[in-house]
Amino acid sequence: MPDEKRPYRKQRRAELEAQTRQRITESAAELHGTLGPSRTSISAIAEHAGVRRSTVYRHFPDELALFAACTAHWMASNPIPDLGAWAARADPNARLTAALEELYAYYRATELMMYNLHRDEATVPSVRHFFRGYRDFAAAAQDVLMRGRGLRGRARRRVRAATGHALAFTTWRSLAREHSLDDGEAVDLMARLVAAAGTGGRRA
Numbered sequence: 001m002p003d004e005k006r007p008y009r010k011q012r013r014a015e016l017e018a019q020t021r022q023r024i025t026e027s028a029a030e031l032h033g034t035l036g037p038s039r040t041s042i043s044a045i046a047e048h049a050g051v052r053r054s055t056v057y058r059h060f061p062d063e064l065a066l067f068a069a070c071t072a073h074w075m076a077s078n079p080i081p082d083l084g085a086w087a088a089r090a091d092p093n094a095r096l097t098a099a100l101e102e103l104y105a106y107y108r109a110t111e112l113m114m115y116n117l118h119r120d121e122a123t124v125p126s127v128r129h130f131f132r133g134y135r136d137f138a139a140a141a142q143d144v145l146m147r148g149r150g151l152r153g154r155a156r157r158r159v160r161a162a163t164g165h166a167l168a169f170t171t172w173r174s175l176a177r178e179h180s181l182d183d184g185e186a187v188d189l190m191a192r193l194v195a196a197a198g199t200g201g202r203r204a
Helices: 002-034 042-049 053-059 063-077 083-087 092-109 111-120 125-130 132-146 153-167 169-178 183-199
Strands: none
Touching: 002 042, 002 053, 002 063, 002 111, 042 053, 063 125, 083 092, 083 132, 092 111, 092 132, 092 153, 092 169, 092 183, 111 169, 125 132, 132 153, 153 169, 153 183, 169 183
């Protein structure tokens, strides 16, 4: 009889360990979103998850391991916009408008986390490490939104710069929070900026 119960006990123990790991991951993600990584201690994560500090370290021996799990969990619930869907639009102006509409809605839905990550990127190595994915996305998005514009030289550089500015979370937050524009107004303003960048010249 004891031998028959052993596999069940091992399975049950593994299930409980997985649940504990998930609870720690969810707690870290929630605290990163509300307080930010730089202000989230292991003690705070342990308390939020209802476990000891030693339990957190048993599941995640270092900050990178914890941040990797936290990032994967958060990204699964908040996937970034699909660049393939943007690229499928042939008209570059319509593509830009559709992209900014989707991206600004994403920024609004994830504002607290995005703000905290931007704030902590320079000071928290784990944030800097995993935030490369967002930076790569932004660079790839610029490439997608520049396709089909047929620009060269200074006009191309200006439009690419304006596009990068429009894509930035900090741009959206400034327009939405500091200047009280709704997302539709922000999209329209940035689309006009990009259009003007393609035709404007240098001041005398």
